[in-house]
Amino acid sequence: MTASQPRHPFTIAWETWQAWSDAETMRTARTRMAERGESLAVFDQHPEWTQGPGPLQALAANREVVDQLVGWRWQAIREAREQGHSWAEIGTALGMDATQARRAYLERVERQRLVHEAHPDLRHLLGYDPAGPSWPPPTTPTAPTSNARPAGRRPSGDRRAGHPSSTAAPAGGRPPTGQRRRLIAVGKIQITIEVDDARLGNYQDAQLAMSWHLAQANPAPHGDRAAGELVERIGREIIRRWLQATPPELWRHQGRDHSWQQLRQLATFTPGAGEVDSPAWHDGVWVPRAAGDQDEADRQ
Numbered sequence: 001m002t003a004s005q006p007r008h009p010f011t012i013a014w015e016t017w018q019a020w021s022d023a024e025t026m027r028t029a030r031t032r033m034a035e036r037g038e039s040l041a042v043f044d045q046h047p048e049w050t051q052g053p054g055p056l057q058a059l060a061a062n063r064e065v066v067d068q069l070v071g072w073r074w075q076a077i078r079e080a081r082e083q084g085h086s087w088a089e090i091g092t093a094l095g096m097d098a099t100q101a102r103r104a105y106l107e108r109v110e111r112q113r114l115v116h117e118a119h120p121d122l123r124h125l126l127g128y129d130p131a132g133p134s135w136p137p138p139t140t141p142t143a144p145t146s147n148a149r150p151a152g153r154r155p156s157g158d159r160r161a162g163h164p165s166s167t168a169a170p171a172g173g174r175p176p177t178g179q180r181r182r183l184i185a186v187g188k189i190q191i192t193i194e195v196d197d198a199r200l201g202n203y204q205d206a207q208l209a210m211s212w213h214l215a216q217a218n219p220a221p222h223g224d225r226a227a228g229e230l231v232e233r234i235g236r237e238i239i240r241r242w243l244q245a246t247p248p249e250l251w252r253h254q255g256r257d258h259s260w261q262q263l264r265q266l267a268t269f270t271p272g273a274g275e276v277d278s279p280a281w282h283d284g285v286w287v288p289r290a291a292g293d294q295d296e297a298d299r300q
Contacts, residue, residue, distance in 0.1 A: 013064035023052030074108040200237040
């Protein structure tokens, strides 16, 4: 690399982290030698050993290194799938289950697709192949019979793989060509999903979209305060991401402002017992205003 060529952020971050780590190691060694009363002459001769980037620089560099490595992870996942490894095996290597591993991969591929459509000239840099394989959700992740797959054979879960059959699969875990594998119902399942509206900014796009659909399907009565506020917060986070390059004003005008102003003209709110904005506080009551209170309402 010549002096005129820019250095990759990963290289800069890695060198910064390594410089801080080396200096921190030497500072620790110097401190321990001093505690034991040993000579520090060698450190005095080489003061550069204990000098390096500060801890905040090191933290920023560490974040850059981790982000870059996670961003490159999808390429290894793709190769593992092409070699016939199951999502369960990939998930084990990543410390997650098969569904999480597959979802993380497909979300990354989707981002690559969006960038490719906006900038097709960057395809050779992205490593994205629009004609490449995609895998539908597997019914049950199964391990392959070997690490390497025969020539021409696609990974399990591929769209060209055999459909579920009504006959038992032979040894090796795959049904014969043209036969259907029988699916066994597992009964009714109830799933509880928690949405933390204080951490919506940390949700991945797919999780945020799922939260929107869940909030709209909330069985709470129409007009429920908590249900309505949850939908608004999720919706604003979706809008914020759409307009990320130009952060918008989200709170100045709201659909409920008119109704709120009309309500305050007619009544005053007496909070319930509890901290401000807590459920108990919101359980207070609205008291109709007396006729003489109209001027006070107008001033508010």
